[in-house]
Every structure is written in C-alpha cells, then in structure tokens.
C-alpha cells in the first residue's frame with residue numbers, strides 16, 4: 001500500500017516511536033493524525049510538519065474521547081481527499097511493579113489496570129473504532145488493499161524482565177491479537193502487523209537508570225546500542241508498503257534477548 005495520498009492515525013504520536021512514524025508518513029506524502037495526551041509535544045510536531053500533520057488531544061483509555069477524535073479524523077480525511085489508510089496505536093506506558101515485593105506486597109490492581117487500559121484496551125479500542133472507516137475506503141492496487149494496522153508490542157512480550165509482569169501481559173496480548181485480527185480483516189483487504197522492539201531511544205527509555213541502561217546494553221548482540229526511532233519508523237513503512245507482511249509479529253531487536261537479571 002502506498003503511504004502517499006492516505007491518512008494514518010498515530011496514537012502516542014507526539015513522542016518517541018510514534019513521533020518518528022508521524023515524521024516518516026508526512027515525508028512520504030501521507031497525512032498523519034497525531035493522538036496523544038501530551039499537548040505541548042503534539043503542538044510542536046504540527047508546527048514542525050505543517051498541514052500534513054494534525055494533533056488532537058486524546059486519552060486512549062477514554063472510549064468517548066476516541067470516538068470524537070476518530071470522527072474528526074474522518075472529517076479531515078474527507079476535506080483533504082486523503083482517505084484513511086491505517087492506524088498505528090503506539091501510545092504506551094511502562095509502570096514497573098514486582099509481582100510480589102520484598103515486603104510481601106503483591107502488585108497493585110491500580111497499576112495492573114493502568115498498564116492494561118492503555119497498552120491493551122487502548123490499542124484495541126482505537127483500532128476497532130478506526131477500522132470501519134478504513135474498510136469504507138476504495139480498494140487500491142492489484143490486491144485490492146484498503147489499509148494496514150501496525151501495532152506495537154515489545155521484546156517484553158517474549159522475555160519480560162523483573163517488574164514487567166503487567167507490561168509483559170499487555171504486550172503479550174498485543175502480539176497474540178495479531179493473527180486473529182489479520183484473519184478477521186482479510187476479507188476487507190486490511191492487513192495487521194505487530195512490531196516488537198527491544199530498547200529504543202525515547203522519552204520512555206530516557207527514564208531508565210544508568211545501571212539498567214548499561215545492563216541492557218550487555219544483552220545486546222549487534223549493533224550494541226539502543227534502536228533509533230527512525231529505524232522503528234522505517235519498519236512501520238515497510239509494514240505499510242509490503243503486501244506480504246500480514247498476521248506477523250516482527251522482532252526489531254538486533255538479536256537482543258532480554259536476560260533474567262541485569
């Protein structure tokens with residue numbers, strides 16, 4: 001599918017991996033609707049990219065909020081003549097918590113709900129509300145493609161570390177949704193790809209302590225450095241453009257396998 005001439009919805013699009021996708025989509029001739037809670041970063045990105053990007057504040061845990069920003073995206077796509085071509089639900093949070101800590105306190109239900117409501121429910125809710133509009137687009141090219149869903153899992157879906165039980169649950173679920181969603185959407189000419197990155201530079205990983213950062217570096221094979229957001233965006237572009245990528249979870253990790261302890 002071509003990026004040019006289509007509109008893509010990117011949640012978490014104001015920062016990190018989502019922001020790199022927004023930049024790449026706009027550079028490729030597409031329009032990007034940035035959905036994020038960070039209004040300052042969202043406004044700065046629109047100022048940088050001009051009319052091919054639009055920002056709307058959105059909390060992906062709020063289903064009514066999603067409904068109104070999706071309606072606004074559809075109106076924007078109609079007014080620009082660039083129909084909806086895909087959704088990249090990249091909003092996510094880490095929020096570490098041990099299953100059981102040294103004082104025998106189990107992980108709190110609040111933190112479980114917080115992580116699952118953004119990373120899992122927020123992903124699926126945004127995707128499901130955008131899908132009817134992608135399915136309504138005219139089929140494109142010899143395969144009759146209508147659009148692409150590119151979800152964001154994590155290496156933690158496979159090798160979650162200590163303190164990542166909720167995060168791993170959310171990302172494992174995103175990885176597990178990929179194939180059934182691809183099967184459900186095949187009849188509409190909509191593909192589903194999930195990318196599972198290892199450590200990438202972003203606001204999320206900037207919060208890691210030097211000790212954790214150095215420990216993670218030791219687990220890296222090649223290249224021995226965190227991924228760059230542009231490298232993530234390049235994979236998303238491939239997921240959009242390559243019609244044979246469907247129903248798959250792609251590890252983007254330079255052969256890193258997260259160890260048990262750092």
Ligand SMILES: NC(=O)c1ccc[n+]([C@@H]2O[C@H](COP(=O)([O-])OP(=O)(O)OC[C@H]3O[C@@H](n4cnc5c(N)ncnc54)[C@H](O)[C@@H]3O)[C@@H](O)[C@H]2O)c1
Nearest residue numbers: 012015016017036037059060091092154199200202203204
């Ligand atoms: N950076 C990494 O190393 C890494 C590795 C694996 C997976 N991921 C995943 O990539 C995605 C992007 O993360 P990032 O590293 O770019 O982090 P980031 O913190 O730079 O960006 C995440 C964005 O999500 C937004 N957000 C958070 N809660 C939201 C909500 N309720 N509604 C709407 N927006 C919300 C934040 O405001 C922020 O702009 C996440 O799903 C993360 O779990 C990141």
